[in-house]
Amino acid sequence: MDSMDSSTDMNPRDRILEAVARLLTEGGREAVSTRAVSSAASVQIPTIYRQFGDMQGLLEAVTSQGYATYLASHLKGETDENPVEDLRRGWDVNVDFGLANPALYTLMYGNPRLGAPHPTAVKLQDVLLDRVRRVAESGRLSVSIERAADMLYAAGAGVVLVLIAQGGASHDRTLSVATREAVLAAITTDPHTESAHAPSPRSDATRYAVALKASLSQDARPFTTAERALFDEWLTRFIDTKL
The missing domain is CATH 1.10.10.60 (Homeodomain-like)
Structure with a gap:
């Protein structure tokens, strides 16, 4: 020694x-x-x-610890009955973690890793996809699950990096709230305000298609594997043409 x-x-x-x-x-x-x-x-x-x-290996190890801590923070707390509120909570957890650990967050998300993503980052993405899938199953998602998850991820990481650059925890967080609500408005529908906004039949059809696809991914017992794959392809094509 x-x-x-x-x-x-x-x-x-x-x-x-x-x-x-x-x-x-x-x-x-x-x-x-x-x-x-x-x-x-x-x-x-x-x-x-x-x-x-080497130094890169050291920083990779620190990043791994950061992802593990970040994942644990996302898994704390009970699941909200309202799946959209779960997305809000996840967004706020992301912002809180980033502003509490600005240098670590920048190391994790400010320098994108080329090639295969970090294993724990994949687990974090799975958590996000599961939360978005719950919104889809409730009939409130207006875009595909994958598109919604990508939008939340991109906007969430971007907001935190901007806030860090502008002063971190001391900066006004209204930017985070405004961006969060703008993204949620773009990917979800609010059943309490639909009549006031009079959604078009096309938006309704997309929402139902997303919900059906999410349900089939969990339970497709009436269909064979080939039928399920074909149905999934049709639904995906329909959803993508409406985005």
């Missing part, structure tokens, strides 16, 4: 990750260098390379 490593009982890997998280919080990505990490974690520089290979 390196002589510097004996200063604490915590294993070197955990000390290094903890040090990087602290440096990110205090000074952003620019504060994370091998020398700074070595000093903050009380390890010698070769220990960092033995544990993580």
